[in-house]
Amino acid sequence: DAGITQSPRHKVTETGTPVTLRCHQTENHRYMYWYRQDPGHGLRLIHYSYGVKDTDKGEVSDGYSVSRSKTEDFLLTLESATSSQTSVYFCAIGGSGRSETQYFGPGTRLLVL
Amino acid sequence: AQKITQTQPGMFVQEKEAVTLDCTYDTSDQSYGLFWYKQPSSGEMIFLIYQGSYDEQNATEGRYSLNFQKARKSANLVISASQLGDSAMYFCAMREVNAGGTSYGKLTFGQGTILTVHP
Numbered sequence: 001d002a003g004i005t006q007s008p009r010h011k012v013t014e015t016g017t018p019v020t021l022r023c024h025q026t027e028n029h030r031y032m033y034w035y036r037q038d039p040g041h042g043l044r045l046i047h048y049s050y051g052v053k054d055t056d057k058g059e060v061s062d063g064y065s066v067s068r069s070k071t072e073d074f075l076l077t078l079e080s081a082t083s084s085q086t087s088v089y090f091c092a093i094g095g096s097g098r099s100e101t102q103y104f105g106p107g108t109r110l111l112v113l
Numbered sequence: 114a115q116k117i118t119q120t121q122p123g124m125f126v127q128e129k130e131a132v133t134l135d136c137t138y139d140t141s142d143q144s145y146g147l148f149w150y151k152q153p154s155s156g157e158m159i160f161l162i163y164q165g166s167y168d169e170q171n172a173t174e175g176r177y178s179l180n181f182q183k184a185r186k187s188a189n190l191v192i193s194a195s196q197l198g199d200s201a202m203y204f205c206a207m208r209e210v211n212a213g214g215t216s217y218g219k220l221t222f223g224q225g226t227i228l229t230v231h232p
Contacts (some may be wrong), residue, residue: 031218042117042204042222043158050217058219090158094218101148102208102218104158 003027004105006091012111019078021108023091025071031094032074033058033102034066036087043090049074081112115140117205119223126195127231133180134190134226136205142166145209147188148220149179152202161203164188192228200230 003026013019023032030051035043035058045058047066055066063085065077078085091105116139126132138147149161164172164179172179180189192199206220 033218033220035220035222040224042224043206043220044222045219048217048219056217088156092158092220100218101160101163102220103160104150107156107158 004091004093004103006089006105006108008108009106010109012113013081014113015082016080019081019110019112021076021089021091021110023074023076023105025074025091025093027093028071029093030071032068033092034064034074034076035090035092036060036085037090037107038087046076046089078110081110083112086110086112115142115145115207115209115221117207117221117223119205119226121226122224123227123229125229125231126192128197129194131191131193132195132228134192134203134205134228136188136190136223138186138188138205138207140186140207140209142209145207147179147181148206148208149177149188149190150204150206151199152204152225153198154201158204162190195230197230197232200228202227 005024007022033048034046037043044060046064049055049068067075089108092102094102118137145166147164151159162174162177164181171181176193178191202225204225205223
């Protein structure tokens with residue numbers, strides 16, 4: 001199994017509060033991703049990183065920011081959480097090469113009340 | 114823009130039988146990769162199989178095979194000899210690959226198909 005951990009694994013928060021989710025990898029991989037999973041939508045890309053301090057937006061980036069100061073850590077921040085951001089968040093690594101597989105972390109369940 | 118369509122919200126299969134999960138895709142790119150992932154009720158995403166757009170042979174991984182029909186833009190997953198543990202959500206995904214053979218690895222997912230295996 002790819003060494004990917006996410007913290008916290010579960011979080012309940014209130015509308016308007018900031019939230020930071022952490023993804024940590026031990027594979028020293030250059031590429032990291034944040035997806036959200038919602039019923040009827042599959043997984044959708046929020047942000048991705050192709051190196052330390054190199055990040056870019058995905059399909060559903062509004063309301064989210066990311067940072068990557070070290071190869072092993074990729075942080076996702078909800079500046080002011082809204083109920084529409086209630087979701088399961090997955091971090092992933094890998095997948096930059098032609099046939100390279102992308103591996104996923106265990107996910108974080110976030111409930112915004 | 115890329116798009117993945119999984120038209121079967123739910124599928125049922127008898128244990129030990131084979132089942133096909135449908136996936137169609139839309140892209141204007143010539144080079145791309147297709148993936149299938151399994152998500153059991155525990156929630157983790159498990160990689161199953163990969164097919165490259167230039168691969169001449171259909172991919173196989175144990176009981177999983179990918180029926181790749183490029184002209185029809187379909188990449189169906191075939192599970193042979195279904196087991197109770199195959200009950201899960203299955204996602205088809207596509208990755209664009211640029212002309213240089215690398216990409217940022219971004220995946221586009223379908224909505225998923227819930228497979229239920231009956232004893």
